[in-house]
Amino acid sequence: MARHVGLVDVAARAGVSVSTASYVLSDNRRSERFTPETQERVRTAARDLGYVRNRNARSLRLGKTRTVALFHDAPLDRFVERFQLRASHRLAEHDYQLVSVALVEKDISPISKLIRAGACDAAIIAISDPSIAKVIKTQPEALVPTLLVGGEPGGQGYDHVVIDEREGITHAMTTLAEAGRKSVAFAGQLPTREECERDPRWQMYRDFQTSHGRTPQLLLTSSPFIGDVFGAAVKALQTTRPRPDAVFCASDRTAIGIMLAARSLKIDVPDDIAVIGTGNSAESMNMAPSLSSLGLDISDIDDIMRHFWHRIDGTADASQIPVPWKLFSRESSSK
Numbered sequence: 001m002a003r004h005v006g007l008v009d010v011a012a013r014a015g016v017s018v019s020t021a022s023y024v025l026s027d028n029r030r031s032e033r034f035t036p037e038t039q040e041r042v043r044t045a046a047r048d049l050g051y052v053r054n055r056n057a058r059s060l061r062l063g064k065t066r067t068v069a070l071f072h073d074a075p076l077d078r079f080v081e082r083f084q085l086r087a088s089h090r091l092a093e094h095d096y097q098l099v100s101v102a103l104v105e106k107d108i109s110p111i112s113k114l115i116r117a118g119a120c121d122a123a124i125i126a127i128s129d130p131s132i133a134k135v136i137k138t139q140p141e142a143l144v145p146t147l148l149v150g151g152e153p154g155g156q157g158y159d160h161v162v163i164d165e166r167e168g169i170t171h172a173m174t175t176l177a178e179a180g181r182k183s184v185a186f187a188g189q190l191p192t193r194e195e196c197e198r199d200p201r202w203q204m205y206r207d208f209q210t211s212h213g214r215t216p217q218l219l220l221t222s223s224p225f226i227g228d229v230f231g232a233a234v235k236a237l238q239t240t241r242p243r244p245d246a247v248f249c250a251s252d253r254t255a256i257g258i259m260l261a262a263r264s265l266k267i268d269v270p271d272d273i274a275v276i277g278t279g280n281s282a283e284s285m286n287m288a289p290s291l292s293s294l295g296l297d298i299s300d301i302d303d304i305m306r307h308f309w310h311r312i313d314g315t316a317d318a319s320q321i322p323v324p325w326k327l328f329s330r331e332s333s334s335k
């Protein structure tokens with residue numbers, strides 16, 4: 001049986017002390033005192049020997065899990081998925097891991113249970129605005145560094161990403177109007193009309209339409225699963241008369257389902273109908289035609305996580321982080 005490679009072996013191969021090897025491989029701030037050549041020598045030795053750090057032992061030694069829990073609604077929203085992937089990369093740079101926890105049927109109880117159990121050192125909560133309000137009500141003060149993505153600011157000790165969706169939706173609707181689109185409908189990401197009409201995105205769309213003398217139109221309601229959207233969209237596009245010449249969608253999944261339905265019905269996107277989604281997901285850029293979408297770009301997420309890391313390591317205070325929702329114009333909304 002092969003002998004386990006330990007830190008002492010790496011240090012001997014690199015010609016440094018065990019403490020130096022430990023600092024370098026842990027990305028500890030003290031590693032900056034060593035020359036780049038020394039750091040590279042240690043990392044090369046670790047790779048050559050196949051050294052794997054024992055995360056559990058280090059966590060026990062530090063009294064930390066080195067884990068951040070991401071709580072999200074089920075199914076995983078495409079915007080949250082993109083945020084999750086980028087946040088994972090940023091946390092990995094500090095040897096932290098991001099663990100995803102799905103909240104079924106908007107049950108927020110796992111949030112306080114896992115945090116109180118000490119299962120994570122920090123938390124990111126990216127759920128619906130009403131659910132965020134419940135979290136703040138049941139837990140007025142954050143027990144660990146906690147980042148709320150969306151919702152209204154409140155509570156003590158919470159970092160809060162305040163997303164200005166209204167500005168983004170106004171920009172999207174204005175862009176469609178300036179492109180000559182006369183009839184812009186809304187496609188919801190919830191199963192019933194009642195649920196869709198409680199969605200803040202519908203309300204912002206509706207406010208824009210009525211303030212510009214246009215009639216709001218709910219084209220379809222559906223769960224955010226692409227297959228469900230496709231079926232609802234085929235029916236809506238076949239029966240709605242007059243058919244709208246543009247659709248603003250509450251999610252990228254909804255927009256993709258509509259684009260696939262339009263393709264199956266030989267309705268051209270964007271010539272016959274323009275489509276704008278929400279979330280700026282990876283799929284939005286890979287569709288053909290590419291999907292215009294509202295959301296954040298990578299630099300926005302990096303800025304958010306840069307601040308939140310300083311909260312985790314105790315070098316920053318909790319604060320509000322205002323982020324504007326941006327329109328990423330692509331082929332699906334431009335002739």
